[in-house]
Amino acid sequence: MSEGMVSSDAVSGTGAVRSGHAFDERRLAEWLAERVPGLGGALRVEQFKGGQSNPTFKLIAQDGRAFVMRRKPVGTLHASAHAVDREYRVLTALGGDGFPVPRTIGLCTDDAVIGSWFYVMEMVEGRIFWDSDLPEVPREERAACFDSMNATMARLHAADFAAIGLGDYGKPGNYVERQVARFSRQYLADADAGRFEAMDRLIEWLPANMPPEQGRSIVHGDFKPDNMVFHPTEPRVIAVLDWELSTLGDPVADFAYNVMMYRMPPGLANAVISPDPVSRGLPGEADYVAAYCRRTGRESLPHLTYYIAFNMFRLAAIVHGIHGRMLRGNASSAHAHVAIKRLAPLAEAAWEQAQRAQRGE
Structure with a gap:
């Protein structure tokens, strides 16, 4: 490990x-x-x-x-x-x-x-999977778990937020722009946690290369396998947890955070570790993206790599904040000292995705 x-x-x-x-x-x-x-x-x-x-x-x-x-x-x-x-x-x-x-x-x-x-x-009783490869799940059920996760996210993005009283749950428009600005400010303001070259580059690159917004919906902000409860015996999601980062925003940016598990560097948490997910019974990235597009009526996601770079940057900024809180003595997890070791490789992975987006990949 x-x-x-x-x-x-x-x-x-x-x-x-x-x-x-x-x-x-x-x-x-x-x-x-x-x-x-x-x-x-x-x-x-x-x-x-x-x-x-x-x-x-x-x-x-x-x-x-x-x-x-x-x-x-x-x-x-x-x-x-x-x-x-x-x-x-x-x-x-x-x-x-x-x-x-x-x-x-x-x-x-x-x-x-x-x-x-x-x-x-x-409390909802069920299974929480901390490893995105789902090693605890029988191979023949892994694709169904991923499909349920995909369907749950598509359902969230289709929710009529105004009709359920969340019409003012987020500021109108410019979700990614505001997120980049917010996490850039937090990163720059936390002198205790230090500076990283890749983060400094991203703070300049992300605003300069931002695509047009792809829609507006409720966004979860941290949609990954370990933030949902699966049925105790069936391959389906029965509860989504940890809504701290939720707001109204760009649904494709939210989905890209979920897809990010396919592109996380090996050895970091929440990554699909296998270089060949299909051999482990999981859908490949292209098929997973196609399923979301089919469910949401989209033909494709042309700016997906930009959004993955953005999400890696945002996650790195959050880990940077954890580092600062740990140094000040009020980080909430006993394992914060381990999480901060992800910071440099995560920031570098975000910059790599930015370069891929720059090349049109």
Whole structure:
């Protein structure tokens, strides 16, 4: 295993609440009991191992029911980051529209309860795959898992966001332009985390080569296998998780983030590691893209490589922020020190995609 990767055992499941993440569990139990009929008594609290942004906890009631809480991390934060209220809003709206997300229980914006804003949702039991090659899945079911993921994303992008109350969920137009500007600012402002030549080049190249927007939809922003729950035994998605980066934006940019798994450098997390995915029962990149185009009524995605460069840049900027938070002592994952080793190769891979886009590939 590359030093830039984390084993699935290290990031899956739950463990004890980590140092610096404890809160008043009694106050939380009282808050939750007011919102869930028949719930009472103390909660058993465990912390999910994975995740780098909003700390996430499993809450187990005395009657065996399980819930998930996501809260803002402690410490100094970017003003626009860690918006758990936005996560709660999009989950509630999409759930009401029948999209596969956990059912929300409640949002708390009173810091006096546990020290920061948080929300609680029901826990969806199923399988989460940390390796995009899906080694745990029988070979004959892997393509169906990928097809369900593809169909779920196409369904998200087809959702009538205005009709479900999300018409003002994002600023109108210029999604990629705003994202590039936002993450460039965050990268440049975080002096603690240092500078990288590839990132500096991308900050200049991306705005200068931006294609026209390809439409407007709800975008997830982090759509990958380990952010969804698959049915315990069937090859289908039953819940999409981690909506922190969601907004209204360009659906092709959102899809390109998902496709990025085919082009991530070997040894980095979320990559389709096999050079021949079809031999492992997975669809090849071209077939996966064609399936999305068919479902969304598009003939092709001519600017896909640009969008992949953009997404790699954005992911590198996020990891750069994790590096800074780790140095300041408030990164939310025990494995942040491992994740930051991805930063340089990820930035270099983003620049390589930019050069490919420049060549028209």
